[in-house]
Amino acid sequence: MKIPLSAPDVNEEDIRAVTDVLRTSRLSLGPKLEQFEHAIAAYVGASDAVAVNSGTSALHLCLRALGVGEGDEVIVPSFAFIAVANAVRHERANPVFVDIESDMLNLDTSRIESAITRRTKAIIVVHTFGCPANLEAILAIAGRHALRIIEDASEAIGAEYKGRRVGVFGDAGIFSFYPNKQITTGEGGIVVTQNPEISRFVRKIRNQGRDDPESWFQHSELGYNYRISDINCALGIEQLKRIEPILMRREAIALQYSHILGRRSEFKLPLLKVPFGRISWFVYVIRLGMQFTQLDRDWIVREMHLRGIGVGRYFAPIHLQPIYRHWATLGTLRVTEEIAPRTIALPFFNHIQSDQIEEVCSTLTELSDFASNMEKKNVNRQKLRTQSPGG
Ligand SMILES: *Cc1c(COP(=O)(O)O)cnc(C)c1O
Numbered sequence: 126m127k128i129p130l131s132a133p134d135v136n137e138e139d140i141r142a143v144t145d146v147l148r149t150s151r152l153s154l155g156p157k158l159e160q161f162e163h164a165i166a167a168y169v170g171a172s173d174a175v176a177v178n179s180g181t182s183a184l185h186l187c188l189r190a191l192g193v194g195e196g197d198e199v200i201v202p203s204f205a206f207i208a209v210a211n212a213v214r215h216e217r218a219n220p221v222f223v224d225i226e227s228d229m230l231n232l233d234t235s236r237i238e239s240a241i242t243r244r245t246k247a248i249i250v251v252h253t254f255g256c257p258a259n260l261e262a263i264l265a266i267a268g269r270h271a272l273r274i275i276e277d278a279s280e281a282i283g284a285e286y287k288g289r290r291v292g293v294f295g296d297a298g299i300f301s302f303y304p305n306k307q308i309t310t311g312e313g314g315i316v317v318t319q320n321p322e323i324s325r326f327v328r329k330i331r332n333q334g335r336d337d338p339e340s341w342f343q344h345s346e347l348g349y350n351y352r353i354s355d356i357n358c359a360l361g362i363e364q365l366k367r368i369e370p371i372l373m374r375r376e377a378i379a380l381q382y383s384h385i386l387g388r389r390s391e392f393k394l395p396l397l398k399v400p401f402g403r404i405s406w407f408v409y410v411i412r413l414g415m416q417f418t419q420l421d422r423d424w425i426v427r428e429m430h431l432r433g434i435g436v437g438r439y440f441a442p443i444h445l446q447p448i449y450r451h452w453a454t455l456g457t458l459r460v461t462e463e464i465a466p467r468t469i470a471l472p473f474f475n476h477i478q479s480d481q482i483e484e485v486c487s488t489l490t491e492l493s494d495f496a497s498n499m500e501k502k503n504v505n506r507q508k509l510r511t512q513s514p515g516g
Contacts, residue, residue, distance in 0.1 A: 126430075126433055126434070126435045127432075127433030127434065128433065128434045128435060128472045128477070128481045128484065128485060129435040129472060129474065130305075130435030130436060130437050130470065130471075130472055130473070131304070131305040131408075131435075131472070131473060131474050132474040132475075132476070133304040133305075133309050133474075134364075134371065134474065134475040134476060135309075135360070136363075138363055139360055139363045139364065142359040142360065142362065142363045143356055143359050143360050145359065146355050146356050146359045147356065149355075151355055152354055152355055152356060153352055153354050153355060154332070154338055154352065154355075155355040156355070157355035157356075157358040157359045157362065158176060158353065158355055158358045160358070160362055161176055161310075161315075161358035161359075161361045161362050161365075162174040162175060162176050162315070164361075164362055164365050165300070165315050165317065165361075165365065166317060168283075168290070168365060168368070169282075169290045169291075169292045169293055169298070169300075169317050170289060170290055170293050171292065171293045171298070171317035171318060171319060172318070172319045172321070172324075173317070173318055173319075173321065173324035174315050174316065174317045174318075174324075175315065175316045175324050175327045175328050175331065176313065176314070176315045176353045176358060176361075177313070177314050177315065177316065177327075177331050177351040177352070177353055178312055178313060178314065178351050178352060178353045179301065179303070179312055179313065179314045179351075180208065180277075180279045180299055180300065180301025180302070180303065180313075180314035181208040181211070181212060181301075181314070182314055182331070182349070182351040183299035183300070183301070183314035183315060183316045184208060184209065184212035184249070184275065184277060184299050184314075185212045185215050185216070185351075186316060186326075186327045186330055186331060186349075186351065187275045187296075187297040187299060187316055187323075187327070188212055188213060188215075188216050188218070188247070188275070189216060189326075189330060190297065190316075190322075190323045190326045190327050190330070191246070191247055191273045191275070191296060191297070191323075192246070193213070193216050193218045193246045193247055193273075194216055194217065194218060195216070195217040195218065196217070196218065196219070196244060197216075197218040197219070197244055197245075197246040197247075198218065198219050198220075198221045198242060198244045198245045198246065199213045199218055199219070199220055199221065199245070199246060199247045199248070199249060200220075200221050200223050200232075200237060200240055200241070200245060200247070200248040200249070200272075201213065201220045201221070201222060201223070201248075201249045201251075201443075202222065202223060202224075202225055202231070202232050202249075202251055202253070202461075203222040203223075203224075203225075203442040203443045203444040203445075203454070203458050203461050204225045204230060204253065204440050204442055204443075204458075204461045204464065204465060205251045205253065205277075205440060205443060206251075206279070206440065207443050207446065209249055209251060209277060209443070210222075210443045210449065213249075218246070219244075220443075220452070221240050221245070221455065222443065222444045222452075222454050222455075222458060222461075223236050223237055223240050223455075223458075224236050224458040224459060224460050224461055225253070225458075225460050225461055225464075226460065227460050227463075227464060228396060229253070229256045229258075229396060229399060230253045230254065230256065230464070231250075231251065231252070231253050231256060231258040231259065232248075232250065232251070232258060232263070233460065234259050234262040234263055234266065237263070237266050238266055238269075238270075239455070240455055241266075241270050241272070245270065245272060246272065246273060247272055247273040247274065247275060248263060248266075248267060248272055248273075248274055248275070249275045249277050250263055250274060250275070250276050250277065250295065251277040251279075251280070252276065252277070252278050252280060252281035252284055252291050253280065254280055254395065254406075254407050254408055254410060254439070255280050255281045255284050255307075255404050255405040255406050255407040255408075256281070256284070256395075256396070256399055256404050257281065257284045257285065257286040257291050257399060257401060257402040257403070257404070258276075258286075258291075259401065260276075260286050260291075260294045260295075261287075261401075264294060264295070267295075273295070273296045274294070274295025274296055275295055275296065275297050275298070275299065276291060276292050276293075276294060276295045276297070276298035276299070277298075277299055278291045278292040278298050278299065278300050279299060279300055279301035279303075279306065279314075280301075280306070280405075280407035280408075281405050281407065282300050282306070282307050282308060282368070282405055283307065283368055283369075283372045283403070283405040284402065284403055284404060284405035285402040285403035286401055286402045287401050287402060288402075291402075292317045293317060293318075293319060296318065296320060296323065297316055297317065297318040297320070297323050297327075298316070298317045298318070299314060299315065299316055299317070300314060300315050300317070301313070301314045302314060302315070302357075302361055302364075306407065307368070307371060307372065307375065307405060307406075307407060308361065308364035308365055308367075308368060308371065309360065309361075309364060310353065310357035310358065310360050310361040310364070311357050311360060312353075312357065313353045313357050313358075313361060314353075326346075329345070329346055329348065330346055330347075330348045330349060330351070331348070331349065331350075331351040331352055332348060332350070332351075332352055333348040333349070333350060334346035334347055334348025335348065371475060372405055372406070374475050375405075375406035375473070375475065376404070376406055378406070378409070378473060378475075378477060378482065379395070379397065379406050379409050379473075380397065381479065381482050382394075382409050382471060382482060382485075382486065383395075383397055385482065385483065385486040386411065386486055386489075386490075389490060389493075390414070391413065391414045391416070391417075391493055391497060392411045392412065392413065392414070392493070393411065393412040393413075393414065394411055395409060395410055395411070406473070407473075408437070408439060408470045408471075408473050409470065409471050409473045410439050410468050410469065410470045410471075411468070411469050411471065411489075412464060412467045412468050412469075413425075413467040413468075413469070413493065414467075415463075415467075416497060416500060417467055417493070417496060417497065417500070418466070418500075419466035419467070421493075421496040421497075421499075421500065422438070422466060422467055422468075422469060423438075424492075424496060425469065425489070425492045425493060425496060426438060426469060428492050429488060429489070429492065432488055434472060434484070434485055434488055435472055436469050436470060436471060436472070437469075437470035438465075438468060438469070438470070439468055439470040440465060440468075441465060442458065442461050442462065442465045444458060444461075445462075445465075469489070471485055471489070472485055
């Protein structure tokens with residue numbers, strides 16, 4: 126790819142920190158793990174943080190810690206990364222998909238209550254693309270129905286809701302540090318919480334259910350190996366030191382895209398500001414107008430790839446995936462199904478250059494012009510066909 130969809134931002138200090146760990150004998154459960162956990166907890170304002178080997182593992186352990194089990198229901202968006210539903214099923218619980226609202230693409234809070242049943246245990250609130258969800262409304266619903274809240278802030282480190290960083294509003298929050306996220310550990314994730322019972326439990330379960338890391342053969346719970354190495358944590362510590370310039374750089378890239386594409390009415394652009402907080406830019410996702418079909422979008426994506434520009438289809442709805450297609454949904458997820466086939470995630474990474482952004486925009490507009498002309502021709506052809514006598 127000439128211009129990739131995403132690229133990690135690893136500098137010489139990051140590399141030095143990682144190689145320094147390799148010169149020690151503490152590659153796992155060492156001082157870098159503790160330091161990383163403290164740094165993340167302090168940054169988001171949580172009383173504790175437990176680092177694990179992925180965001181998916183973090184979600185899974187939160188559900189386990191909250192006692193979500195067989196037959197329980199967990200409300201999740203379908204317009205999200207598949208791990209959100211998979212983690213629920215790993216505990217033999219059932220994801221219940223709720224539609225999103227069309228501006229910020231987060232859960233439509235007006236649709237949550239009608240999805241609640243006697244079996245509902247929790248809501249997974251995803252801060253989609255780094256845009257803070259309406260936490261007050263969701264916490265009020267959770268309070269009325271005694272539900273637990275997990276914030277999936279994998280895409281939203283540093284995003285703020287009414288002046289506080291996301292991740293600490295519910296019972297637990299999680300972050301992912303996969304290489305396409307705002308900051309990375311290569312692979313990694315973390316659970317943040319204000320509840321010492323949750324952090325104690327998660328710490329135990331990530332390490333084979335050991336009562337404490339010292340008593341190596343004392344297991345009181347069915348655990349996993351979800352540990353993250355100190356090598357990864359050293360990278361995370363360095364990355365977190367630069368988070369503010371990283372978030373500002375990413376916002377500047379989003380502004381530049383919107384400045385160039387804003388003149389074109391065929392695109393719906395992401396909101397640059399939200400009423401209740403700060404966006405942490407994860408990806409820049411445009412939506413094609415209603416005159417475009419999924420075929421147009423897929424053709425544009427293919428053509429951009431052929432020209433060396435990495436673009437993505439964020440997200441393919443979870444409830445339409447082959448492994449979820451037979452899952453019952455409450456009515457249709459109209460907004461999800463309308464928006465998902467028209468999204469295109471544009472190349473978005475810290476060191477993207479202005480001329481690359483311009484090339485992405487000019488290629489995109491050229492291809493969408495072509496697609497909409499084709500569309501018009503097809504419509505005319507169809508009209509001719511239906512109007513032709515005897516047709
Ligand atoms: C990236 C992501 C995850 C999980 O991340 P991994 O670290 O790849 O397991 C979970 N939820 C959302 C919304 C994500 O974007």
